[in-house]
Amino acid sequence: MPTRHTGTAPSRLRRGTVAAIAVAVTATGALAVAGRADAAAGCRVTYSVTSQWPGGFGATIDVTNLGAPLSDWTLKFSFSAGQTVTQLWNGVVNQSGSNVTVINAEYNGNLGTNATVTPGFNGSWTGSNPAPTAFTLNGTACTGSTTPTTAPPTTAPPTTAPPTTPPPTGDSTKARVIAMTDGEVDDRSTMIRFLMYASDFDIAGIVQTNSKYQKSGHSRDKWVEAQLTKYAEILPNLRRHNPNYPDASQLQSVLRVGNENSNDLNVAPPSMATKNTPGEQLIINVLLDSDPRPVHVMAWGGANTLASALWRLRTSYSSADFNRAVAKVRIYCIWYQDGGGQWIEDNVREAYINEAYRWDNVWDYQSLSGPSPDYVKAYMTSSWLNTNVKSGHGPLGSMYPQSFVSEGDTPSFLHEIANGLNAHEDYTLGGWGGRSAYDDPGNKPRHLTDTTISDDGDRNKMYWRWIPAVQNDFAARMDWAVSSSYNGANHQPKAEVVGASRRDVSPGQVISLDASPSTDPDGNVLTYRWWQYGDADSVAAKVSINNATSQNAANFVVPNEPGKQVHIILEVADNGTPNLTSYRRLIFTIR
Structure with missing residues (x-):
């Protein structure tokens, strides 16, 4: 990137939004769910084409498990017009002819009752692009209702303490x-x-x-x-x-x-x-x-x-x-x-x-425009850089x-x-x-x-709102460079929630927000903050979150805006040095 310049954004840029083509789908089939004997089994699928262009398209598949909790899952469906999945995320895909199989990734195999997972993919098409009409989850038809199953009982995985050293992350994540x-x-x-x-x-x-x-x-x-x-x-x-x-x-x-x-x-x-x-x-x-x-x-x-x-x-x-x-x-x-x-x-x-x-208006802090607080600028100074990066950090x-x-x-x-x-x-x-x-x-x-958007009316805030967390995280990494033991530096907390990260909700429903599964690998004290990312979601309402700094007593009421989404961000911060922040994004789709 060049040395910072001044001036206005090119006039050719226009503001717009993506039109999403949502297709709700139910199908028939059978499901073998890992759980107790005679537990109910079932699932619901919503297939949405999020964008389409000549020869290609993007889509998401919201898969909700209505039955007993699953420790792993396999979703199957078929295309009827020769479409092909060219890439997929939040799962691993295999396609044979028109038949598509998606299995869970390493990080999203656990699917609790009423929890939702959302594989997304890009695909190619010729002629027409009809939505699949039959989905199965672990072999059971996704009809939107449950049926009894006689699957043998399984033993729940043991609860383990947080690791003292971070486990390797699989490449697929x-x-x-x-x-x-x-x-x-x-x-x-x-x-x-x-x-x-x-x-x-x-x-x-x-x-x-x-x-x-x-x-x-x-x-x-x-x-x-x-x-x-x-x-x-x-x-x-x-x-x-x-x-x-x-x-x-x-x-x-x-x-x-x-x-x-x-x-x-x-x-x-x-x-x-x-x-x-x-x-x-x-x-x-x-x-x-x-x-x-x-x-x-x-x-x-x-x-x-x-x-x-x-x-x-x-x-x-x-x-x-x-x-x-x-x-x-x-x-x-x-x-x-x-x-x-x-x-x-x-x-x-x-x-x-x-x-x-817009980033150049932030990293060049001396000319940072807009109402950004002084504490944000403090993270961009020569003093901060010398203390946390250049001096004594390898x-x-x-x-x-x-x-x-x-x-x-x-x-x-x-x-x-x-x-x-x-x-x-x-x-x-x-x-x-x-x-x-x-x-x-x-x-x-x-x-x-x-260039055409803002956060809370500030055209640079979509960047600078994160600066303290970003810079503290970088400072911790630089500490790693000179610390020969795991206990000699701070590490990111793990933000976790009860329930799925993507959920279907109803207008007027009271949604409980629970971050009690969150942990810290260093045993630090954690603080919590829940907030609506209103500029990123699609509801017009400003959601009021009760007990927004509580670990497990926060809640909000779903606005009456069917077809829209509410985005809630969980921030979990530790009290280590430097203090570090991790997140979990929750997306609630109003049905």
Whole structure:
């Protein structure tokens, strides 16, 4: 990202919302539920097409277990018009012909009575796109009612104390990312934070590019290699706090150079002088591999290398390969720093692409606009940086190139950090990486931007509201770099709730909010706060949450707005040093 500029957002940006096509579905079949003998079994499914474009569509499947609690689940259904699931999240998919099987991911196998799980997917279609009409859960038809079953009894899993060391996270729970960087000074700052969070996502590539501000790029400086060398030095300590940090050699193996030709900055892919770069080919290979997870491609500089990859996929690969690749990609651009982002927006309208413009008003704290409180700015000062990153926090922290917080590209991966907000699933949900809205869904159904929206009337608050938690979390990671024992630093609490994260509710229903399953790995005292993220949800009402700072006595009344959603955020903070915050997002759909 370039040095901060001033000025207004481009006038071409328009405000819009995504039209969702919701189809309620009930079906017939049988279910074998793990539970006591003669326990009731049953399920309800709501299938919703959330967006559709020529040849492709996105959908969600709300699956509610009406019977005895399940320790794992398998959902089956069939398409009737040859549709194909190209990628799926919140589960593992297998498709044979028209028959689709979705089994739970490692993190969402437990499905209590009346709990809901929501697999989502992108798919392809030709001709027509009718909704499936028959679903089964563990073999039982989802009719919306229950039937008795004689499943043998099972023993409930034993209750265990919170672990004293964090367990490894399965790859299927992580977001996949590719970082594209032009190597400017703020990119080098962002990369330090990026490496400190390498445990939280799967880094599929680091591609060095250029931008209109760094016209020839900086791969020749070998700055990424230098940071990886320092990362390797602190890796033993990092793994004492989280065993999921990758080897430096693994990260080195996915480092590539893309297009750094200054003559190609504003040239459409067909006419680029530099094509088929190693960085471009890495992007193609990742988008075409067998891993079904979305790939979050983050443009810290220009997007020409990615644009060329998508052009080659369209012109040199099969239509099936192109559709599969485009369905997987999630693009987060820190501005459009060359012609690539705009070319993708205009020519690959199937691609999910986000323009982020507002972050530069936050990280450059001295010119932070709007009514942000002074305590937010305090987390962006030179004093904070020296105390928590540059001084006494290991060789990687000491490499931080600036004397102030210079990280113009950091929000591009903050959504992928495992903090419980799960905003990487949908950038409109809002989280540490900001919040966006669809710009022109009728014309460009997959284009998002942050320029036309606000949180609580402040156009920058979708970013700065999270700053204290974000910076404290980074400070704790830097403590990990120099702490050789798990007990020598603080770790994130685990925010948990009673019940599913997504639930169907009725107008006037009183909803109890219970965070009693939340834990802290360090035994710290926890505090709780429940709040409505009204800018991210769709109800017009401002929900009043009673006992909003209670662990298990909070509640609210569902507004009379059928078809809308209420988003409630649970914040769980510890009293460690620094104090850390984790979240759980609850989405209530009013039926």
